[in-house]
Amino acid sequence: MKVFLLGAGASKAYDQSPSGLRMPIARDFFEIYDKTSLASDPWALTEGLITYLEKWAGVGSAFEYLRSGVDIEALHSEIESARNEAMKTGKYINWMVPYRAYNELVFLFASVINEIQNGPVSKPHLNLVEALNPEDAVITFNWDTLMDRALSEITPWRPDWGYGCPPQKIFRDGWTTPESASSTSSAASLIKLHGSTNWLTAHPVTDGKKTIHSSHDLSADAFAVYAHATQAFSCFAGRYRGGFEPFSYGYYPPNLDFPGRAAPEGRVIVRYRPRVPWREEGTADDSGLPSIPLIIPPVKNKSYEFFGDLFSNLWTSAEDALAAAEEIVVIGYSFPVTDTQSDTLFRRAFSRRTSLPRVSILDPCPELVATRFSRDYGLDHEHLRVEKDYFSADYDLGRLI
Template sequence: MNFLLLGAGASKAYSDSPTGVKMPIARDFFSTFCHLEVSSNPWVLIDGLMDFIVRVKEENPSEFFSKDIDIEELYTEIEENLNLYIGKEATIDRIRAFKSYTQLIFIFSSVINSIQNGPVSRPHSSLAKILSHHDMIATFNWDTLMDRALNVETDWNTDVGYGFLPKSIYRNGWVAPNDTNLNAPQLIKLHGSVNWLSSHPMSPEKDIVLTQESAPDTVWVYENTIEPYPCFAGRYSAGYEDFSYGYYPPNILDDRGRMVDNGHFLVRTRMKLPWVPEGIASDRGLVSIPLIIPPVKIKNYHGYGALFDGLWDNAKKGIERADHIIIIGYSFPRTDLKSNQLFVDAFMNRKNIPYVTILDPQPEKVADKFRLEFGIPNSHLRVIKGYFSDETDICNLLTFMGWN
């Protein structure tokens, strides 16, 4: 069995985007955003983010975004600012802080959806074709490059292919998933995905609370559409390939939303601005948001109930069972302690030593980690210095000569 771990370097392999832009990494995210048409779309909300930069950071937005801003550091600052305002007396300040927190999630997703809105990724397709149904792919990436390649090249599906059963799947309308056996690799997305949806959260006093009536680990999955779908303010954007959508994903129609406490009323309103065109689609249903774990230093996995505990446990079992572990474009950043612990815990449960292949343009630190921290000897470790790309020899990548 092969266990593959895909990092940001794997997504950088996608070179067929109509935008001419490649997937961003932490330090070039905003420069990438500014090169995309979506950055000038009036439906793309950035007022909360601008307010944070001007009011809290006391900087000029144009000058701020001209620098190599580390998105993890910025988002951590935004979260820390949110946590300054707690309790009933902090309502207005907390609303302003929470707006920047949620707007960045939509901005992340719109950047990814814009870039991946083209042909199926060739490197990912080549990989999907050669994998067996025993193999497992885990990824920290939010994009759907691997999802779409598996869907086209194998019998993989969104019904059961993510390691959980979604409540509904949007296939030109919400449909129930089929709980069937999967004759394809399983795809475990450890930080969520732009096509996974949850209800738009609220955070009036302290905790971040989902507005759905369903359990917090409930996931809705977007796959494709032909017709306009209901979304926030009817702002549907056409022209997107499968597994990608415009700034706003479809509203949730099979959840009425959480009930308000006794003595309270729920009011939904929005400001109409003359320079923002009105949407023409329906706006019925519960407003959704991409279900992704934002890039903060302390990640809130528990806000979605047991969902991520189950996914990380699936990945751990995959590492425990794998004969061959393949790391593609993942550098094990120092702040991502959970990924480090994942491998430590899995290797402690193993009775034998797996073979490990590392594909990365700068693999030395990752190779040292497997040698010194995870105890993989040189006889079981192969390092390939290079990028995951169209030129990658997939057959060679999946075959470790140490087995012979």
């Protein structure tokens, strides 16, 4: 079997977006965001982020700061830390601002990706799918759905069962129960180690001192998958935006039909939404439980355990695939030294092996990645192939496989 490992460089290969933009990386996220329609969309919320930067962090002008080349990973990590520290005080007035800013960044991050991938099916990813056999696996650290859509376009792969973790519900112009894979629907598996922009859960709730779990009344690892919509769906404040391809949606994803969490004894849940004159009201339905993209944001301390066993099971599946693969192809992943989780993943997988796999690396700067495999994972030169190039629609994957 083969395993393809995809990093940010694989997503950057998508050059067919009607927006004319390519997928962002940490250091150019806000530069890319500024060029999207989201930057002028009154429904794309940034008040919490601006308040945090100007009133809490004291940066002066939030707009100038965000345009100065700030790294979204550093900023999101800073806000997460501020939120967690403020919650320890137990005072709502202290943690409300960073809590809101953190959630707004999750939505902005997912929305930028959704806008960019809202175009034709990615040719580079279609080429990759053509190279897959049903027993192969694709492991990705990316949040986009370029691979998902390519798989569903030309193989029997379906989001109902193709992620290796069963969702609670699938949205196809309404919420439905996922179908099971049949004997004729075998296809390569897609393991998304940081979640996905089309995975949805309910908003997080707090006990006043920490973020504890989501507002749905199901197990922590329950999630839903958005597949497509051809008509308006119920969403927060009825703020539906149409015109999106499958696996992508506007700023607000559909509300869930999950049961909501009950208030603790002696308390009630109050739902309110301020109305302001500069933001038009939505006209779609707003019933159901408001949802949020289920992604592990680009922060230093990734809270996988917040979602129960979901991510531990996914990382175990990735380890099993890497331990069994005869061939591993790494595309556009730089193995950052700060990502200790991925390093542990490879160390554990390679320690289980009785033989060395063939490893191919496709990257415009592959030297450090090749060094990691030889120095840290014990791969000799006979088993290592390096291609100093970009992943693109014109790249011949036969050079790697």
